[in-house]
Amino acid sequence: MNYGTIELGEHMKKKGFTLVELLAVIVILGVISLIVFPTVMNSIHKSKQNLYKIQVQDIEKAGKKWINEHMEYLDDSHLNTIGVSLSSLIESGYLQKNDILDPRDKSRMNGCVTIIYDDTISQYQYHYVESSCAEAVTNGMIYSYENNTWNMIEKNVRKLASSTIIAQYVDNNILKVDGQTDDGFYDEGDRYIYRGTDVNNYAKLSGGTETYRILSIEKTTGHIRLMGTTSIPNVWDSNNTTTFENASVTTVQLESYYNSTSNGITTNASKIVTDALWNTGNIVEDSSYLVLKNLEADRTAYGKIGLPSISDYVGASTEPTCHSSILSESCKQHNYLSELWKGKNNWLINTDGTSIWYVDANGSLNRSNANTIYNIYPVIEIKNVYIENGIGTSVSPYIFK
Numbered sequence: 235m236n237y238g239t240i241e242l243g244e245h246m247k248k249k250g251f252t253l254v255e256l257l258a259v260i261v262i263l264g265v266i267s268l269i270v271f272p273t274v275m276n277s278i279h280k281s282k283q284n285l286y287k288i289q290v291q292d293i294e295k296a297g298k299k300w301i302n303e304h305m306e307y308l309d310d311s312h313l314n315t316i317g318v319s320l321s322s323l324i325e326s327g328y329l330q331k332n333d334i335l336d337p338r339d340k341s342r343m344n345g346c347v348t349i350i351y352d353d354t355i356s357q358y359q360y361h362y363v364e365s366s367c368a369e370a371v372t373n374g375m376i377y378s379y380e381n382n383t384w385n386m387i388e389k390n391v392r393k394l395a396s397s398t399i400i401a402q403y404v405d406n407n408i409l410k411v412d413g414q415t416d417d418g419f420y421d422e423g424d425r426y427i428y429r430g431t432d433v434n435n436y437a438k439l440s441g442g443t444e445t446y447r448i449l450s451i452e453k454t455t456g457h458i459r460l461m462g463t464t465s466i467p468n469v470w471d472s473n474n475t476t477t478f479e480n481a482s483v484t485t486v487q488l489e490s491y492y493n494s495t496s497n498g499i500t501t502n503a504s505k506i507v508t509d510a511l512w513n514t515g516n517i518v519e520d521s522s523y524l525v526l527k528n529l530e531a532d533r534t535a536y537g538k539i540g541l542p543s544i545s546d547y548v549g550a551s552t553e554p555t556c557h558s559s560i561l562s563e564s565c566k567q568h569n570y571l572s573e574l575w576k577g578k579n580n581w582l583i584n585t586d587g588t589s590i591w592y593v594d595a596n597g598s599l600n601r602s603n604a605n606t607i608y609n610i611y612p613v614i615e616i617k618n619v620y621i622e623n624g625i626g627t628s629v630s631p632y633i634f635k
Contacts, residue, residue, distance in 0.1 A: 285337035293320060294360040296328040297347030301358070304384070307377060308358075311456075311618050312351035313392040315374035317367035320345050322379035346370040353504030353618075392620040395634055396456040399448075399626070400426060415552045417568070422549070426451040429552045431568050436631035439505075440622055442498015445631060447574070449546050449613065457507055458619070458634070461542055462497065462612045465578060470604040476585045478514045479535050483581065483610055488539045491612045499614065502635070510615040512540035517584050517591060523548050523557040530584065540613045541583040544591055544599065547571050566597030579608040 297318060301308065307316060321344055323329050334343045346367035352359050367376040368389070376387045403409040403419045410420040410429070417430025427450045428435040435448035437460060446460035471481040478484055492499055499506060513530035521529065527545050548560045551572070556565035566572040575593050579602075582591045589601040592608050602608070619634040626632050 282338045289334065289337060289343070290362045293323070293329065293334070293343075293345075293362045294347060296323045297349060297360045297362070298358075300326070300328050300347075301349055304377075307375065307384075307386070308349075309351070309374070311394050312353065313373070313394070313618065313620050315371045316349040317346050317371040317374060317376045318349075319367050319376075319378055320347065320362070322377065322384075323347065326379040326384075394456050395619045395621045395632065396451045396458055398621055399451065399632075412557075413554075415554065415568075417552065424453055426453070427549050428570065429550055429568075431570055431573060433570050434626040434628075435570075436626055436628050437624075438631050438633050439498025439502045439616070440633055440635035441501040442496060444497035447570070448626075448632075449542065450549075455617065457510075457615050457617045459510075459613060459615050461546075462491070462614075463574060464497075465580070465609040465611060466491065467607055468581075468610050469607045470581055470590050472605050474604045476588065476590060476604055478512065478540070478583055478585075479537070481604065483541070484537070484539070487610060488541075488612055492539045492614075502616070502619075505616050505619050505634075506538060507615040507617050508538040509536050510538065510540065511536060512583055512613075513543050513545065514583050514585070516587050517544055517560075518586050520559055520561040523560060526560055538614070541581060541610060542571070542613055543583045547582065547593060547599070561599055563598060565599065569597070572597040575609075575611075579606075581608050581610050 300318060300323060301316065309316065320329075320334065324332065324334070335341065336343050343364070345362055345364040346369075348361050348363060348367075348370050350359050350361070351357075363370045367378075371389055373390045373392050374388075375391065376389060378385050378387070399419075400409075408418060410416070410418040412420070412422070414420075417433050418428070419433075420427050420429050428448060437446045437448055437458075438444065439446070445463050447463060449459040449461050451458050466487055468483055468487045470476075470483045475481050491497065494500070512535045513527075513533075514535045515530035515532040517526065517529055523545070526548060530543055530545055544560065547569070548556055548565055551557075551565050551567065551569040553562070553564040553567050553569075555562045556567075556569075572593070576597060577595050579595055580593045582593065584591045586601055589603055591599060591601055594600040616634060622633040622635040624630045624632040
């Protein structure tokens, strides 16, 4: 019996992928992987970076906690970096893990936490760096924890410029005292000053072109008072105002000098004492140097910039007769300020109640009305600076930074 042939419908036929179709699928999958793979890898990379940042933040917090419990290790003058190794923070218990791994590559982290004072915001900044403290700290102190004890290694430690200058004279036994009459650096009890015709008290501020002369170094604060050597012709005040605070000499000319970019003040703004005390006392008659300083202290002004005072001028002379009588002609002898001001009329910061004291072209103290045009020599006070280079001479002035 012949039942014939049974034909299957089209939907019943089995059919495989053609080569072209397979290639098309492979291409599509390749395109998708090219799109997806970088995104996935980038996401993984970002995740590891975020974990690393969190890890670093925890390390820096440990460094902050450490210094809060060891405030005696800080540099009060803010000139030096403090470094403490990650291994020491772990060993001393400020971090609980024995090994801290870098989430980016699972390597063992063993860097350094640096602690640096930021003058612009008046705060300490904590930074973890992936290098040893010996490499990370250029100038400062490195602390390590061994045998339950913190040990310190100094590395090119910066010292206050005032301390360096004073030590230079003390260590060489050439510090002068009242009664001596030769050029040099003098101890006045409350401050140090330079006296004589030719003294090495030249200085500049880092980044500035102005040459300064060191007027004094205060003992209690270590602040250094500098006087610029560029003369600026100016009227004290066109309205005949005698008070320094209200005179145009301070509100116009000195303010302009303070904001100049060439004298180094603006680039060292955090080092300038903005509430310096200026002795503007009324000096009515002739007196001794000792009485003079007491008279100047009777009336004072606070601010960021001033002028030299009578005591600056008198104190710069080595002549004993000048110190017993401030109006003595001997005051212009053996006096570096008189040499600098020679041939000029130079305003001082003091008054006699009705007129202003100045040093005349002959180098003698004199008085004049406020609306006369004489020269001014701006004075600033600096703090927390170190000597970048220089030895204080005219050809190699101290560079303060």
